[in-house]
Structure formats: structure tokens, C-alpha cells
Amino acid sequence: MVPQNEFIQRDRGQHPPGFTPEYKTSVLRSPRLSLWSLQNSLSEVTGPVYGHEELGPLDHDLILNYAKSGEPIGERTIVHGRVLDENGRGVPNALVEVWQANAGGRYRHKNDTYIAPIDPNFGGCGRAITDQDGRYAFRTIKPGAYPFRNYVNSWRPAHIHFSLSGSGFAQRLITQMYFEGDPLIAKDSILATIPDPAARLRLVALLDLNAAVPLDSLAYRFDIVLRGTRSTVFENKLHGN
Amino acid sequence: MIPKLDYLSETPSQTAGPYVHIGLIPHQAGFDIFEKPFGHVMAGPDTKGERIRIEGRVLDGLGQPCRDIMLEAWQANAAGRYNHPADRQTDKDPDPTFRGWGRTGTDFGTGLYHFETIKPGPVIGRRGYKPMAPHINLWLVARGINIGLNTRMYFDDETALNDADPVLRMIEPAVRRETLLARRELRDGAVVYVFDIRLQGEPETVFFDV
Numbered sequence: 001m002v003p004q005n006e007f008i009q010r011d012r013g014q015h016p017p018g019f020t021p022e023y024k025t026s027v028l029r030s031p032r033l034s035l036w037s038l039q040n041s042l043s044e045v046t047g048p049v050y051g052h053e054e055l056g057p058l059d060h061d062l063i064l065n066y067a068k069s070g071e072p073i074g075e076r077t078i079v080h081g082r083v084l085d086e087n088g089r090g091v092p093n094a095l096v097e098v099w100q101a102n103a104g105g106r107y108r109h110k111n112d113t114y115i116a117p118i119d120p121n122f123g124g125c126g127r128a129i130t131d132q133d134g135r136y137a138f139r140t141i142k143p144g145a146y147p148f149r150n151y152v153n154s155w156r157p158a159h160i161h162f163s164l165s166g167s168g169f170a171q172r173l174i175t176q177m178y179f180e181g182d183p184l185i186a187k188d189s190i191l192a193t194i195p196d197p198a199a200r201l202r203l204v205a206l207l208d209l210n211a212a213v214p215l216d217s218l219a220y221r222f223d224i225v226l227r228g229t230r231s232t233v234f235e236n237k238l239h240g241n
Numbered sequence: 242m243i244p245k246l247d248y249l250s251e252t253p254s255q256t257a258g259p260y261v262h263i264g265l266i267p268h269q270a271g272f273d274i275f276e277k278p279f280g281h282v283m284a285g286p287d288t289k290g291e292r293i294r295i296e297g298r299v300l301d302g303l304g305q306p307c308r309d310i311m312l313e314a315w316q317a318n319a320a321g322r323y324n325h326p327a328d329r330q331t332d333k334d335p336d337p338t339f340r341g342w343g344r345t346g347t348d349f350g351t352g353l354y355h356f357e358t359i360k361p362g363p364v365i366g367r368r369g370y371k372p373m374a375p376h377i378n379l380w381l382v383a384r385g386i387n388i389g390l391n392t393r394m395y396f397d398d399e400t401a402l403n404d405a406d407p408v409l410r411m412i413e414p415a416v417r418r419e420t421l422l423a424r425r426e427l428r429d430g431a432v433v434y435v436f437d438i439r440l441q442g443e444p445e446t447v448f449f450d451v
Contacts, residue, residue: 003327004327005327010451014250015253016387016388017387018387018388020387023256023385025384025385026256026385026386026387027385028301028303028440029383029384029440030386031390031445031446031448032302033445035449035450036447036448036449037449038451039367040451042317042323042328042364042365043315043317043323043373043376043393044378046315046323046327048315048324048325055277056276059275065274085249086249087248087249088247097264097265099261099263107263107270108270108272109259109260110270110271110349111259111260111349112260123263123274124263125263125264125267125274127264127275161260161261163257167327168327169451170391172313173251173252173389174254174256174257174389176256190255190258193387203255224252225249225252226251
């Protein structure tokens with residue numbers, strides 16, 4: 001059956017291409033042949049469903065969800081926003097997962113050998129499910145910048161990784177959020193993989209003082225847009241397979 | 242100046258990076274944090290269907306295994322129905338014990354990934370009368386992958402259904418269809434489907450723009 005909720009074709013011009021020599025690791029990991037364009041079937045418009053009850057009460061609070069002997073070091077920060085679709089509607093029940101370095105720029109990960117220390121009270125990951133209006137919120141500490149092996153002197157701006165699962169598997173998206181005002185943003189080889197400078201700016205979260213908690217936490221706002229569904233009011237004879 | 246339509250643009254993708262495990266499969270990063278983590282075991286004890294293991298490697302342009310890939314699998318149940326409200330194939334029974342989804346990482350040492358699941362049934366195709374052969378939808382992200390890659394895994398023992406599959410039939414040249422076939426093996430009585438994914442180079446796996 002032609003799915004009634006098939007997605008609008010993805011605008012690849014908003015995204016980085018696979019092959020981006022300025023980000024060297026992409027050279028051997030990007031397909032050389034064209035992607036096959038596939039009209040949506042049930043396999044693309046459906047996707048995993050998650051229940052709010054699957055998450056623990058602290059899963060979205062990175063200040064407390066790995067606290068052992070105290071709270072993590074760093075700038076207490078709220079990151080919040082809405083998950084919308086391309087039609088401007090909030091996406092309810094989307095799974096939002098985040099991960100990040102600690103305040104010194106070190107990840108709690110076997111393969112991270114950066115000189116900055118692990119924070120014993122910081123895991124660096126969280127997850128939330130959006131409410132009926134598509135809203136989500138995390139509390140965390142602001143991550144630090146860190147060096148990575150690309151050029152000899154390559155540094156990542158402070159960033160939080162975001163993973164989004166909407167209602168359909170074809171909406172699946174991973175991206176990174178940056179912080180307004182960070183001078184490393186303009187120097188970053190990863191952000192520069194996105195060809196359109198205006199599209200890059202949409203990954204920069206803005207300081208949201210109105211959402212800050214006075215004497216407690218700063219706040220940044222980051223809205224995310226997932227693919228929207230196409231209107232199927234008029235459908236004529238279908239062509240091809 | 243011509244006004245713009247009020248559609249929003251999809252948020253641009255960025256690489257999942259080398260530490261994707263922290264956020265999505267923290268146990269592989271080296272710690273446990275959530276009471277109910279997501280993982281690679283997709284079928285429960287009461288799930289209907291043939292138990293299978295899917296196993297493989299993800300190879301780069303030099304044919305070397307990538308040891309830091311995160312994969313997700315999305316599939317129908319044994320009757321060929323997705324556990325999702327948009328699937329209205331009412332002639333097929335739902336299986337509430339089976340979400341149909343899992344995630345895993347290629348091993349830091351061996352480069353192998355695996356899922357424990359059940360073999361899906363055929364799902365109705367886009368036009369409503371041609372079924373799609375049993376398949377598992379896969380999505381890959383990692384360091385060096387700027388936007389997630391979508392592919393499908395089909396089963397090499399479903400020859401008749403594969404030959405009629407509307408998606409496989411579309412792929413030209415036909416020799417590329419073979420990159421989507423997993424090889425059935427028996428290992429100590431257990432069914433294993435081996436599915437290597439080649440990101441680049443001969444024979445490059447077919448990836449889809451869905």
C-alpha cells in the first residue's frame with residue numbers, strides 16, 4: 001500500500017556530503033557510488049516506538065544521573081527546545097539521546113586518551129522522550145573544547161551530540177549542537193562539512209536567559225527539525241514498481 | 242522579492258564521532274548508567290519466529306574492518322507486520338513481545354557486529370499487491386560518516402521472494418543486488434546470517450536515499 005504518511009524527499013543540500021576531505025576520516029568511509037533513491041514503503045514510514053516508562057527519572061539529568069561522591073564540575077546548563085517536523089508541527093514521543101565530553105573536554109570512553117581528567121561524577125549521556133508538543137529538556141554541565149587528530153592543531157568547539165528518533169525510521173538523525181559565541185565554531189572542520197553556512201548556523205544553540213534558573217543554571221535553546229510527511233490528498237495512477 | 246513558503250528545513254546531520262557509544266550503547270564505552278539500556282537482543286523469550294543471529298563486519302575503502310560503527314536494525318515481525326500504528330496490514334497478527342528494533346556496535350577488537358533476532362516475514366510493498374521479500378532495514382553511523390547510511394539486508398535462502406522483490410528488482414546493474422544478500426550458515430545448530438557491509442570500493446554495498 002502507498003503509505004499515507006510518507007516523508008518529503010530529503011534535501012541533501014542541507015546536509016554534509018559523504019566525502020569531505022577537510023574531515024579526513026570521511027575519505028575512506030564514504031560511498032563512491034550514488035545512493036539509490038527509494039520511494040517510501042512501510043519499511044521507511046514505520047519505526048520503533050518508545051514508551052515514557054522505559055526511561056528512568058534521572059535519565060535526562062546529566063548532573064545527577066552518574067553522580068557518585070558529589071556533583072560534576074562545570075557550568076550548570078539547561079539545554080531545551082522542541083522537536084518539530086518540516087511542516088512546523090511538534091513531534092511527540094520522539095526519543096532524544098545526548099552525549100558529550102565533561103567540562104575539561106574528556107569523554108568517559110575507553111578510546112579517549114586526552115590528557116584532561118575523567119570527572120568521577122559525570123557519565124556524559126542522557127535521554128528523554130518529547131512531550132505532546134515536541135518539547136524536551138536536559139540538565140547538564142557545559143562540555144569543554146578538546147583537540148582531535150585531523151590537522152596537527154585541530155580543536156572541536158564545545159558541543160553536545162544529539163540522536164533523534166521520530167515516528168519513522170527514515171527520520172533517523174544524528175547531529176551536534178554548538179554554543180552561541182564560541183570562537184572555535186568558525187574553525188571547526190566537522191561543522192565545515194556542511195556546505196551551506198546558513199545551515200551550519202542552525203546547529204548553534206542560543207543563550208536563553210529567560211529559561212535560566214536564577215542563581216543556579218544557565219540555559220540554551222536548541223530546536224530540531226525532522227523530516228515532515230507529504231500531503232497525499234490527491235493521488236493519481238502510480239508509475240513504475 | 243518572492244515570499245518563501247513556510248516549510249522548515251531539516252536539521253543538518255553531523256558525524257556521530259568516535260564516542261557515539263557513550264550516548265547510544267554506553268556499556269561498550271565502558272560503563273553502565275541506565276536501568277533499561279537499549280541493545281542488540283531484539284527478540285524476547287515469547288517472540289514468535291525463527292531465532293537467528295545476524296553477524297558481519299563493516300569494511301572501509303581499503304577493505305579494512307571499521308571497529309567503531311554503530312548500527313541499528315528495524316524489521317517486521319515473523320508474520321511480516323511492523324510494530325507501529327502506520328502498519329495497517331490487518332491480515333497479519335501483531336506480536337507485542339517484539340519491538341522490531343535494536344542497536345549495536347562493531348567490536349573494538351574483532352570488528353564484528355551482531356544482532357539476536359527473529360527472521361521477519363514478507364511485508365506488503367508500496368503498490369499494495371507485490372510483497373517485499375523478508376528484509377531488515379539497517380542504519381549506520383560512525384566517525385567519518387557525515388550522514389547516516391541506510392541499507393537493507395535480505396536473506397539468501399529466499400530466492401523466489403528476492404527475485405520478485407520490488408526494491409531489489411529496481412537496482413541496476415543487477416550484480417549490485419548481491420551486496421544486499423546475507424549468507425545463511427548453521428553454527429552448532431544455530432542459524433547465523435552473515436552480512437558484511439562495504440562502505441566503499443568493490444563491491445560497494447547499495448545504500449538508499451529513503
